[in-house]
Amino acid sequence: MTLLHPLALAGLVAAATPVAIYLLLRRRKTEIQWGAGYLLRLALASKKRSSLWRQFIVLTVRSLILALAALLIAQPFRPGHNASSDTPALPDRAVHRVVLFDNSRSMTVADAGAGATRLERARRAAGALLLSDRPGDTLDFIPLIPRRGGVFDSVALDGKIDDNHAEHSLAAIPTRDGQIALEPALAAAMTRLALTPGSAGEIYLFSDFPRELETQIAALSWFAPLARERGVRVAPVSMIGPAGATSEQNVSIDSATLGTDLLVAGVSTRLYIDASNHSDRQAVAVFDVAASNIPLRRQTVRLNPDERKRIAIPLTLPAGAGQIISVAVTPTRLATQGTRSLVVDVKDALDVWLVADEKDPASPAMSGGTGDDAAPDDTEFFRRAVKLRKDQSPGIRLRSARMNELTLPIPANVDAIVLAGPRYTTPAIAKPLLDFVRRGGGLFITASPAIQLPAFNENLAALLPAPLDKPMREKIDPEIFLQAQVDPRPSTSGGVTEPLFEEFAAQGADGPQSDLPQARFYDHYRLHDMESLAGVVLRLSNGDPLLIEKHVGRGRVYFFASTLGVEWTSLPVRQSYIPLLTRIFSAAATGRVLPLNLQPGATFIAPWPVKGAVTLSLADQSTRTVDVLDAAAGQFIVLDDLRDAGLYRIADSTGHRGAFTIAGGGVENDLRSLPRSAKAQLAAALGADIFLDWTAAVKALGPAGATAPLWPWLLAAILVLYLFETWFVRTI
């Protein structure tokens, strides 16, 4: 015997109702004063023996009636000789079935106890439908993730087909990263069914019903009434294994970013990993960071259920272009969500020009000597500090330059220029500096008491984040000072969110960077419109900006509101002095390298040394050939509108190689099914219960070849029992 609605067996609990009512009534006693106690005892004496049996029989019969009623609702039937447990019964007329096939990546996982991936289970169910197709029947497959542009690449089959054809048709449905489009798919299904008005309509929805569907349920309100009106039978079937996906640990990497695209060999940076635990259990996640020429970095983090955490891993890389950093986490259930790659160019050192004020004849930088006997100005102080602390500035090649050198075109190999509080500025130096920055160079401007403000603001207007106002104080008082703190707002570069200078924040600092908050700032320049100023990296304790970033063209300008030397601040005598300046230089010179870790939809542009064509290996391991663009300035590879996340590799026949990444992973990080309440809402929107698996769906829909429903017999039995109970109660 098979049941059409096995859940209705829960109604068997109702069989206990008569007993419960009996016991309840016995609990609710009423007491009365009674005069005819003599007669009552006579009656009780005669009833005592038969009463218990009578009650037992009546209760049994009543319970049996309710149990049979529950069984009747469950609709049992006797399977016939040719019953199939795989295929629902076909109607007498032609049928048009539309199978909405979830082809998301989450369908490729195998749940515990399922023995097969979700996709395989769905394909098996769809295969059974295919094989039951009769001549005149129609079957459509519509993948739930359409092609880019919203086109559903459906597969339509008519008539009887063989096994090979069925297998081929199912295999032709590709899995994709992306958002399930349930509402458009249902609309497409109804449109297909409208083409065959003479056929019975059926819609099967094979999916793991991921949590992302929750936001789409509200848009499905039109579907159930329309399906009812057109008599379309809807059967949503869950393809998650019997144990479900909630019990398995599943950690995903949401993003992996570096402080900057420009890394300097030997200079420590941080790799930031945003990870989430998409399970109902606490997970111990192990993060592995691998790159060429460095040992494997491993970090273990405990994540609570549904917790998202940012993990910072210090990283120092050797020089080299196109280095790939791979990040992987375990435990994870989907490869696309558990791994990330980053491509970086690591320069061996940054070429930095330290520009001294020409008008200061005492400056040793003018003569190129060390000038140890003279009082050092800002530039000289910095130069000596770099020289003394070579271990803290391994990536800087410092060269002193005169102000008038800036009036000439600046060499292309210069990565950054330090303009340390120039007393005089002229339009003649502003133009080359602006060109330098626009082409990707970095400019670091510091303040000094000697700055001639009107000319400074006027000549460097295009480079300064805002015009300087005036120094904070007229006179330095060693007892009055401010302290620096990292602004919590992240800066952005090329669309990549960078947690700039976070290593200098008090709570995350370690090593020489840790004493930045202890540095004292006795004076600084205030800027106009400070409240609306964007790009503030460091602030003073009174809220005034201390270090401000400004993007100009491909390059960046950093303005430091205090002095580079010890005139207004004690920062130069702090351990964090050189690391901070090194960090500023590398951030300023980021424009010198092309972005290699792109956001989806961005355009990849990279110079390529050889003409011809290159082979591009896409994130999904497919390849395609791309022609190298031959421009006047050289050859370039230009790739537009890249959306599939992952690592892309470029190679040509001459052996030149390159790589870049598109940020993001699979859209589906959470492999758990919809919560129960959302599932109920979805079922209501679809107008049909969501079946736990295909076998349950077939049982509910009525297996093909099933015969002889048993409800008439049950109804007769209920009637007989009812009549017996009525007679028994009245007669006995």
Place this chain on the structure above:
Amino acid sequence: MPDPLLSAEAAARVKRLELFARSRVENHLKGAHRSRLKGHSTDFLQHRPYLPGDDIRALDWRVYARSDRLVIREREEFTALDVNIVLDCSASMNFASGAMTKFEFSRHCAALLAYLVINQRDRVGVAFASDRINRFIKSGGGNKHLAEVFRQLLACEPAGQTDLAACTRQLLQFAEKRSLFLFFSDCYQDPAALGRSLGILARAKHDVIVYQVYDPAEADLPYNGFTLFRDVETGRIDPADPQEIRTAYLEAFRRHARELKSTAMSYGVEFHPLPVTANWESALAQLLHERATLA
């Protein structure tokens, strides 16, 4: 009549009815009832042969003239009736499903009958019975006696258990003359024992009428749901579902009434079931009317 036991309407309704003793009674007062004694009335009773010592004034000279035999002409004697009302005042009489308890109902009936008896120049006495005779008012006549009867009826409160069998033995001692005994009781005891005791009264030439007073609820058991029946006499609690025992209870009630009636008839005792009703005077009047018709 100002007494709350008896309204003027009720008294008027039963005034024209008479309470007849079925057997002849004897009393020193002359009343409306034929006595088994022969007396000086004008109603002929019988002839009998003259015996020495007979009053010669009773000789029927006409018979002597025709037959030359001396015969005495006997006449009937009319005497007053002694009516003893026995009121069951056990605790079970204190049950009521409506506004009136069985005892209150019986008390009203007793008051009405007492009024009726006094009104037809007979004598009335009252006995209050439970497991013994708690109080006995000797029969008497006149309005003063009636007022005393009413006062005692009002003063009585039901208590104790029922044992009419024991009470009848005491009544035999109290009753000096042949009387009419009217029992108002629910008779919730063994019918055979009760019948035997009443039979003793009947064999002592008393007229005995038993009114079985019962509450309609006791005849129907109109309750639902599981119920604790607390016996008002013994305090004993019997839990039962009225729906389940109703059939058996009604059968027991009917059987008990049947046995009471058959046992009473076998001992020459009249038995009348008397359900408690708000219109108690009509019910009693109906009974008296039927009895008068039969007489």
